[in-house]
Amino acid sequence: MPSLIRRALAAGIAACLCSVVAPAQAPPPQRRTDNAPPRPSGTTPRTADGHPDLTGVWNGIGDNLNGVPNQMANNGISVDSPTSAHDIFSGAKITTFPRNTNRPLNNEEDERAAALLRRSGANRPIYKPEYWQMVRQLDANANDEDPTNNCMPAGIPRGGIPSYIGQEPNHVMFIYPGQGGLIATQTMYRMIPLDGHKHTPLTDLDGTYTGESIGHWEGDTLVVDSWGFNSSTWFDQIGGYFHSEDMHVIERFHRDGNTLTWTATVEDPQVLLEPWTTTPRVAVLNANPNATLPESDPCSERDLGHIVTKEHH
Amino acid sequence: MSVSRSTTFLCCAMAIAGFATRAAAQAKSAPSPVVPSTTASGTADRAKILRGAADALGMVRWSDIGGGNTRLPGIDVINTMEFKATGTSYTAGQPVPAEYDVELAYNPPGMRVQTVRSGAHTIQTVREDYAWDESELGAGLVPGKGTATPQVSAAKDRILQLWTLPYGVVKAAIAAGDKTIVSTADGATVLTFPLSGPLSGVTVKATLDANNFITRVETKSGDPALNTESEYSDYADHGEIATDIKSPAHIVRKQAGRPVMDIRVKTWDANNPYVVFPVPSNIKKAAAPAGAAAPHQENQ
Numbered sequence: 124m125p126s127l128i129r130r131a132l133a134a135g136i137a138a139c140l141c142s143v144v145a146p147a148q149a150p151p152p153q154r155r156t157d158n159a160p161p162r163p164s165g166t167t168p169r170t171a172d173g174h175p176d177l178t179g180v181w182n183g184i185g186d187n188l189n190g191v192p193n194q195m196a197n198n199g200i201s202v203d204s205p206t207s208a209h210d211i212f213s214g215a216k217i218t219t220f221p222r223n224t225n226r227p228l229n230n231e232e233d234e235r236a237a238a239l240l241r242r243s244g245a246n247r248p249i250y251k252p253e254y255w256q257m258v259r260q261l262d263a264n265a266n267d268e269d270p271t272n273n274c275m276p277a278g279i280p281r282g283g284i285p286s287y288i289g290q291e292p293n294h295v296m297f298i299y300p301g302q303g304g305l306i307a308t309q310t311m312y313r314m315i316p317l318d319g320h321k322h323t324p325l326t327d328l329d330g331t332y333t334g335e336s337i338g339h340w341e342g343d344t345l346v347v348d349s350w351g352f353n354s355s356t357w358f359d360q361i362g363g364y365f366h367s368e369d370m371h372v373i374e375r376f377h378r379d380g381n382t383l384t385w386t387a388t389v390e391d392p393q394v395l396l397e398p399w400t401t402t403p404r405v406a407v408l409n410a411n412p413n414a415t416l417p418e419s420d421p422c423s424e425r426d427l428g429h430i431v432t433k434e435h436h
Numbered sequence: 437m438s439v440s441r442s443t444t445f446l447c448c449a450m451a452i453a454g455f456a457t458r459a460a461a462q463a464k465s466a467p468s469p470v471v472p473s474t475t476a477s478g479t480a481d482r483a484k485i486l487r488g489a490a491d492a493l494g495m496v497r498w499s500d501i502g503g504g505n506t507r508l509p510g511i512d513v514i515n516t517m518e519f520k521a522t523g524t525s526y527t528a529g530q531p532v533p534a535e536y537d538v539e540l541a542y543n544p545p546g547m548r549v550q551t552v553r554s555g556a557h558t559i560q561t562v563r564e565d566y567a568w569d570e571s572e573l574g575a576g577l578v579p580g581k582g583t584a585t586p587q588v589s590a591a592k593d594r595i596l597q598l599w600t601l602p603y604g605v606v607k608a609a610i611a612a613g614d615k616t617i618v619s620t621a622d623g624a625t626v627l628t629f630p631l632s633g634p635l636s637g638v639t640v641k642a643t644l645d646a647n648n649f650i651t652r653v654e655t656k657s658g659d660p661a662l663n664t665e666s667e668y669s670d671y672a673d674h675g676e677i678a679t680d681i682k683s684p685a686h687i688v689r690k691q692a693g694r695p696v697m698d699i700r701v702k703t704w705d706a707n708n709p710y711v712v713f714p715v716p717s718n719i720k721k722a723a724a725p726a727g728a729a730a731p732h733q734e735n736q
Binding site: 153154155156157158190191192193195200202205206208210213215217218219220221222223227228232233234235236237238239240242243244245247249250251252253255258259262263362363396432433434 | 500506510514572573575610680705
């Protein structure tokens with residue numbers, strides 16, 4: 124019996140060692156050290172009428188809320204490698220530094236860094252001078268002022284790339300699931316005609332969060348032209364970038380293989396000195412042909428009442 | 437440009453009181469001998485010193501919130517800032533109480549200094565190679581709203597102030613690459629490097645304290661208006677929104693050996709606030725830029 128016990132113990136120890144050693148010998152998981160947009164792969168499917176087929180589940184609303192690395196890219200800071208970064212808008216070189224600690228940042232350190240990183244890009248809408256201070260104050264007081272707080276819709280262009288696009292010959296359908304937590308937003312959907320519709324005169328429209336949108340194709344690019352907004356949204360989660368009810372947004376969607384590139388140009392002569400174009404964002408098609416959008420959590424704002432500082436990212 | 441004009445502008449940017457005596461004493465003392473660093477690796481030493489200076493200011497940051505499997509390096513997060521200060525400016529050697537509101541950016545380089553002295557409000561702005569005065573905030577951008585007056589000859593003087601702030605010193609020293617020399621003087625670390633672009637010919641000497649904060653910046657040039665001395669002290673996070681970016685609360689500045697300002701910072705917003713410097717069309721017409729005002733990047 125003792126030998127059996129020893130053998131059993133030895134076998135057990137060996138098994139334990141194997142289970143311990145084997146993972147240690149496995150290659151460490153590959154970590155991305157850049158935030159470069161995903162590169163396209165595969166071919167671009169086309170519909171019967173010859174246009175690129177944008178149908179599918181994309182990593183939309185989104186795409187601007189999914190983590191600091193992506194948020195930095197959306198705001199124009201491209202980290203190309205551990206030793207190279209640049210500002211997409213200005214072309215300026217941004218100095219990189221190796222991390223000098225492996226200690227995880229605590230929440231406060233992480234949030235403060237995120238706030239700085241997301242605001243460091245050069246691509247900013249140019250408001251008329253009388254609004255400069257207002258924009259600064261809205262951003263500084265975003266915990267109180269951000270119009271999407273308390274579960275209001277993000278609107279356009281803040282919605283970015285929709286999470287789902289359904290394409291028919293005469294219309295496209297965009298779905299933007301809601302979000303929970305501090306960035307709580309309401310689910311949005313847009314049904315956009317492609318049949319040559321003309322815009323309703325702006326004076327005949329009651330402003331809405333997503334406005335009145337009409338689409339058309341310019342080559343392989345879907346162009347969505349929207350106006351008729353209310354003034355209750357911002358251009359982005361950061362910045363305090365408000366707009367008037369006269370805002371006019373032109374979005375461009377271009378599919379290349381399994382990627383979808385989106386930009387939006389905002390015109391609002393009431394408050395902007397010149398049109399402003401977002402930094403291009405790139406989403407990847409969900410490779411699962413059976414992918415669906417899960418139901419969004421009910422939007423219930425529970426964080427704002429607990430915020431005691433002006434910090435926010 | 438004339439010294440008086442640049443002095444007038446410099447008066448619109450910085451510092452006050454207790455440091456005046458010390459600054460004067462330092463001005464009278466003989467220059468400290470600069471001893472080249474004797475460490476084994478100049479490149480490694482320089483990188484370590486610059487990293488230390490950047491870390492002291494809180495310039496190097498990263499965040500993994502929602503990053504999943506992405507692990508980015510630290511990057512220089514300093515772009516835009518705004519600080520408000522009160523203090524003394526000197527006109528013809530005479531101190532005058534003044535209030536300041538300074539907006540600045542490094543990408544693209546720009547600075548706007550609003551000053552109120554003796555009830556007079558001035559706004560002096562520079563973006564890269566363009567310099568102008570604004571009769572009101574953003575003058576000249578909207579027809580009928582204020583006048584933007586070109587100040588072509590003030591561009592170097594104004595943009596120099598951006599690059600002699602602590603953040604500008606670190607950025608420019610990194611950009612100068614191998615031309616940045618690390619040495620010691622009186623036990624303190626000293627960085628010496630040339631500026632480039634339109635500020636070519638200007639040499640910067642920056643002194644660091646034991647905590648790697650930049651405490652003194654001198655610039656030398658053939659143009660007396662570009663010979664400046666700045667002192668920075670009382671570093672802390674002075675923002676209403678905490679960022680962990682450290683900024684000086686006390687700034688003293690001299691030009692051509694004469695005191696021009698001495699200010700105490702009230703707030704310093706380092707959270708990359710909304711600060712923009714669109715160039716009015718008449719300013720663009722008045723002066724075609726000779727080149728980028730940012731120091732050229734080398735070896736970084």
